[in-house]
Amino acid sequence: MKARIITIGDEILIGQIVDTNTSWIASRLNDIGVTIDTTISIGDREDAIIDCVESALREVDITIITGGIGPTKDDITKHTLAKIFKSELVRDEATYQFLKDMLATRGVEFNELNRSQAMVPAACTVLPNRNGTAPCMWFERGGKVVVSLPGVPFEMKSLMTELVIPKLEETFEFTSNVHKTAMTFGLAESVLATVISDWEDGLEEYLHLAYLPNPSGIRLRLSAYNVEREVAEIAIERAFEELKLIIPTYFIGYGEITVADVVANILIERGSTLSIAESCTGGALSSRFTINSGASKYFVGSVVSYSNEVKHNVLGVKNETLIKYGAVSEQVAREMSEGVRRLCGSDYSISTTGIAGPDGGTEDKPVGTVWISVSGPSGTVAEKITFVSLREQNIMRSSAAAINLLRLILIK
Amino acid sequence: MKARIITIGDEILIGQIVDTNTSWIASRLNDIGVTIDTTISIGDREDAIIDCVESALREVDITIITGGIGPTKDDITKHTLAKIFKSELVRDEATYQFLKDMLATRGVEFNELNRSQAMVPAACTVLPNRNGTAPCMWFERGGKVVVSLPGVPFEMKSLMTELVIPKLEETFEFTSNVHKTAMTFGLAESVLATVISDWEDGLEEYLHLAYLPNPSGIRLRLSAYNVEREVAEIAIERAFEELKLIIPTYFIGYGEITVADVVANILIERGSTLSIAESCTGGALSSRFTINSGASKYFVGSVVSYSNEVKHNVLGVKNETLIKYGAVSEQVAREMSEGVRRLCGSDYSISTTGIAGPDGGTEDKPVGTVWISVSGPSGTVAEKITFVSLREQNIMRSSAAAINLLRLILIK
Structure with a gap:
């Protein structure tokens, strides 16, 4: 069983919005055994819509259209579908009554534009939209189905889940x-x-x-x-x-599990705690844990020691170490992880120190050089890693690598 | 001047990822005066790719393709483009050397798959990708241009900005x-x-x-x-x-300037320094500054004090204050900003303490309650803000609001 998803509206073609509807619809259709062959976005143009829908009717079983059915002049999907299915626009009484009541509740005047929302091609079956003013329209031709949905994500999702998917499952037999x-x-x-x-x-x-x-x-x-x-x-x-x-x-x-999730699960299970000392990752490493709720069960705190003064005064990294080896070094990474573990009284700790770029690299220590360290009940380890990437990616990858070093120690 | 964007890869058709590349590319092309007529996503299938690229060559001036050029067996875009442009795969020496050097730096073995990444259709011009292993390929036929880019967003964006857009502007005259x-x-x-x-x-x-x-x-x-x-x-x-x-x-x-950029610029200009104490924002607030290079010019460090012990032991928040008012309170926010400013010896400081959710809310302090505070040479201020959103959004918005509080003080 093959399907195509068609999105109608200029806002996607000028790059003003990211189309999240397509991915959501694709995932739901996949779940019931429908394969998407193509997804396509076109503007509010009659010729493009006719072309696209006629090809889909020839090539696939199910066509899902979103967008272009608002009340304003630029929305022409409904008139074009009436043309394709050789059908006049007629008033759908149920939609008419629903719109009238809904607007009365909201205290909004029931004007010409709203009245036009209740007009639909005679050839379609209306699936009522309880969350908005544009009705969902279901068309059939030669065993093929075309469904037109509003583009507003929550209206579309509710219609798909409650009405379109069940009706598709009634109409077709899916593998x-x-x-x-x-x-x-x-x-x-x-x-x-x-x-x-x-x-x-x-x-x-x-x-x-x-x-x-x-x-x-x-x-x-x-x-x-x-x-x-x-x-x-x-x-x-x-x-x-x-x-x-x-x-x-x-x-x-x-699934979407990450190294941070694995570490979090192990720490929670064992009742162990974690602290972090960050230099080049600048808070992003801590954020990997704290972005998830429940982090307070194991994460006690962290220090972002960007300057050498904070490395020394807060974390207790020795000035001799900073001078002798430089801030980006195995020794400093070790003293950072040990320092924050002591300071926060945690069972485990992670540290990072490196050159995220684009500036600050030297011949010895080029941009992307990062030392990571983990400290725990059985001692301290450190590792050097090298990335060749943009600043943001270097930060993300260093964070992930440091968390993974802790994961390897925890599963040993 | 008309263009089409083609995205290749099954992950979009099964709804596994949301396609953000298309919107970004559409926006950049619009900026230089190119109109997008259609965007389309297809799977890793040779017949679909040939169909799609041949139609685009007939119907539009510029075709931008992303995805399907990794080293693995499921990626067939490159071989299909070689077929379309009736061209053998040959080794691109510059790409070969770059890959060899890059992998050597990372300590990754240069294997058969990587060698295959340096093979490109003889008919194309290679635009070098400095952030990844898949080269960008530029084809021309009868005055039309087809560009194949990697699907990894940051690689694609860097290639588009630095090489593809300038080359398009050289090749065509845009209104x-x-x-x-x-x-x-x-x-x-x-x-x-x-x-x-x-x-x-x-x-x-x-x-x-x-x-x-x-x-x-x-x-x-x-x-x-x-x-x-x-x-x-x-x-x-x-x-x-x-x-x-x-x-x-x-x-x-x-442009894309943020409140953090404005604050950073003012601090650098005045030679002032900043430190941060975070609770609910968990590192994300610091990360807003450190994600940009040059942060070390003004940012000295921060403390993520998730537990009350760290708030007390590291930042010096009084135990009485924590007990009397609770961790999410004006008093604690103030002691946090004052504490981190003292600890790090900075001119200014910011703090956040709140309930990011989805758990941890009470009737008094529902999820989304956040106290922010700024401390500086002329004293300390605090403000309560309330959000009604998901955890991640609450964290992002609290961070931005806290930075904005400092901005308002700096521009007064």
Whole structure:
């Protein structure tokens, strides 16, 4: 079963808004076993809308359209759909009454523009929109379905969930698409691909593997299309269990889990606490933990020691160490993690000190040189890492690498 | 001049990610006078890619493709482009050398997959990607241009800004679209719209105003299409100068400037220093400053005092105050800002303490209650703010509000 998503409106084409509707609709359709072949955004132009909808009617089973059905002049989707389905606009009594009542409640005058909202092509079935003024329209032709939805996200979502998805499930018989994602951390994409290439080659024919890199790690997604759900779920589960054995320390978990989530879970489970001393990451590392609720269960505090004075006065890094080795050094990273652990009285601590760039690099210590350290009940470790990236990415990657160093110690 | 944006990758079609690249690219192309007719997302399938690129070559002048050029087996864009432009894959020596050096710096083995990244269709011009392993490829046919970019947002953005846009401007003659954006902070969208409605009504006929709200403030964009650049630039400049007089304390500046940038500029200019004490913002507030290079010129350090022990032991907040008023209170906010200023020896300091949610609210102090305080040479001030939002948004908005409090003191 194939579908296409069409978004209508100039605001996307001029880059004024990010289209979040498409991703949401795609995900819901995938859940019920519908495969999206294409998503497309066009402007409020009759010729483009006709072209697009006619192609979709030829090439796919289900077409979901959002946008362009407001009351103003630039919104022409409804008139164009009336043309495509060779149908006059007629008043939908239920919509008319609903709009009249709703506007009365809000104390808004029921004007010509609102009245026009109750006019729909005679060929469509109206799915009532309880959260706005534009009705949802369902069209059929030769066993194909075209649905027109408002572009306002919460109106669209409520209509999709409550009316469109159930009606699609009544109209068609769906097979299942199954997807599952695993998160890895610590191997570059090319290295990971090499290490797991035998595993990849040995996957069942109908399982598709995709690599999805982001600063939190590289996600691996296994997908199966048009399958028996249970069989595919078991096959994917088994494949990932095998993968775990191949890369045990790099395999973080399933879904959108991050190294920070893994560390947080372990600390909470063991009743252990964490503090952090940051230099080059400047607060971003602490923020990785505190962005999630429940952080106060294990996170006690952190010091962002940007200047050498704060490194010395607050964290107790020795002036000799700063002078002899420089702020970006193994010794300073160690004294920082030990200092903040002592200061905050935590079980574990993490520190970072490095050159995020774009300025401040030297021949010895180029931009992207970062020392990370972890201190805990069984001692202190430190590691040097090097990134070649923009400032923001260097900060994100240093943060993730430092958290991962703690993770490796916790799971040892 | 017409353009099309094509996004390649199954992750969009299954709804796993929201496509933010398209909006960003559309906005940049609009800035230089290019009109986007359609944006389209397709999967990693050769037939779909060929169809889509061939149609674009017939119908528009410029085609921008993102995604599908990683080193792994699921990425087939490069091979398909080689087919479309009837061209063999050859090794690009500059890319080869760059990849080799970059991976050596990172200590990653230069394997077969990386070597394959340096292979490009002979027909293309390579625009070097300094932030990743996939090169950007520029193709021409019959006066039309096709550009293939990596899908990783920061790599794509850096390539577009530094190489693709300048090369497009060399290749084509664009008529002018003029856009300029001003940033405001501190007024809700509906209030701002009311306050400036006379100004809006008095704008020149050909100037279009758009409201673009985000957590850093509400941006106002004035646009003029197909105009004489100089005339439009002067008219827009004049309009914004008038706006400044209407909302002097809410008008932050032009472009993507934030309240943190304004504060940073003033502190650097005056040679003053800043420290921060954070509770509910958990490092995110410090990160607003340290994300920009040059932060070390004024930012000395911060303390994230999540637990009461750290508030007391490190920042010197009195235990009586914590017990009597609770951690989320004016008194604690004040002692935090004064404490961190003393500890770090800075001229100014900011503090935050609040309930970011979703848990931890009470009837007295519901989720979204935040106290912010600023301490400086002329004393300490504090302010209570209330947000009704999700945790992440509450953190972002508290950070921005706290920085704005310092800005208002600095410009007084």
